[in-house]
Structure formats: structure tokens, C-alpha cells
Amino acid sequence: MENMYLGLLRICVRRGLNLVVRDAHKASSDPYVVITLGKQKLKTHRVENSLNPEWNEELTLCIEDPCMPVKLEVYDYDTLTFDDNMGGAEIDIRPLIEVVKMELENFADGTIIKKIFPSRENYLAEESCVVFKDKKVVQDMRLRLKNIESGEIEIQLQWIDLPGSKGA
Known part of the structure; x- marks a missing residue:
């Protein structure tokens, strides 16, 4: 049976804001972001020595089920040990x-x-708006990282229709 995608996300x-220190010897971190949805896993490049990194990187997922959460995790890159977790969030699409x-x-x-307003049910740090812009549907979000002392991640979602897809 072939996969029928609704579209691409x-x-x-x-960027990251006020991320946690995971490299105590330099009072900084080397953060990167991992986005997962089911078996799809994508990651950004790492930014060295920054608690307020700028990634400006686009990652694209195939969407089959809009109810399935998109997971975002931030890690600190380490050379000799396992990378340290710097918090995570779920993106409600x-x-x-x-x-x-x-x-x-x-x-x-x-x-x-x-x-969409911040609530206990979502990870929003501030109000998020879905906007019709340049004939596209986009949503800017600032996500508060959970299970961590501090940190937020700014992202933008954009929907891309696929020709011949079953549509959203």
C-alpha cells in the first residue's frame, strides 16, 4: 500500500533564546535541534558556544496524520560523551x-x-498566529522548552500542498 501524504510541512x-548551559567549563553550549515525526528525523547544524543560537535552517517533513505530534528536541553537542539534552517541545500542527x-x-x-494562545496543553511561550501570506499559510511560534531550567525556540511553520495529494 502506498503512502498518501496530506502535504509537506x-x-x-x-533561533534559540536563553538556552541552558551544558558545557560548564566554558559557561556555554553547542546546541542543535532535532525534529522527529514518526520515523522521520531531521536535524539542524550545531552552533558553537551559544546560548542564543541562530540556525535559520529549513527542515521539511511529509505529513500523513495531522494529529501526530511533531517533536522538537535541543541537544548540546559533545565530542567525547553522549550529547546532553537541553529540553524539548511538541509542535501542534x-x-x-x-x-x-x-x-x-x-x-x-x-x-x-x-x-492560538499559550496554555497548559501547548508549548507556546506567546500568542501564535496562522497567517495567509504570499499565497501560503504560515505560522510563527515561540516554543517554551519543557523539563529544563530555561530556553525557548523560535520557528515558523509553512504548509506545502503536494500535487495529487489527498489534501489536508
Whole structure:
């Protein structure tokens, strides 16, 4: 049986803010981000000696099930030992998918279609908006990392329709 994807999710991992120190000898970290969805696993390059790294890297996942959580983990690269965990978050793509299903042709460029507020059920550090921009559906997010003292990750989601896909 062939896989029928709804579409592609492009995740631009922009930057980290106030990440935790994992290399005590230099009071810094060498962070990189790992994004997983089912068996798909993608990672950014590492930024050396930074607690506020700038990645600006685009990673793309194939989406089959919009209810399946996209997991984001931040790690500190270590040469001689296992990489240290610096926290994680889950990305809820359902609000983005709901907007993708709408008839958007009539919306003006830059229209905010949906607002999502931080809650106990999500990892948002601040309000996130799904916007119709340049004929695309995009969502900027600032995610608060869990199970860690501090740290946030800024990302942008963008939906990409696949020709012949079953659509969102």
C-alpha cells in the first residue's frame, strides 16, 4: 500500500533564546535541534558556544496524520560523551491544518486567520498566529522548552500542498 501524504510541512528553525548551559567549563553550549515525526528525523547544524543560537535552517517533513505530534528536541553537542539534552517541545500542527482546509483565495495578503494562545496543553511561550501570506499559510511560534531550567525556540511553520495529494 502506498503512502498518501496530506502535504509537506516546512519548519524554519530560526533561533534559540536563553538556552541552558551544558558545557560548564566554558559557561556555554553547542546546541542543535532535532525534529522527529514518526520515523522521520531531521536535524539542524550545531552552533558553537551559544546560548542564543541562530540556525535559520529549513527542515521539511511529509505529513500523513495531522494529529501526530511533531517533536522538537535541543541537544548540546559533545565530542567525547553522549550529547546532553537541553529540553524539548511538541509542535501542534492541527491549527495550521484547519486553516489550510479553508478557502483562502479571498483573503488579503497578511490576513491573520487564526490565533492560538499559550496554555497548559501547548508549548507556546506567546500568542501564535496562522497567517495567509504570499499565497501560503504560515505560522510563527515561540516554543517554551519543557523539563529544563530555561530556553525557548523560535520557528515558523509553512504548509506545502503536494500535487495529487489527498489534501489536508
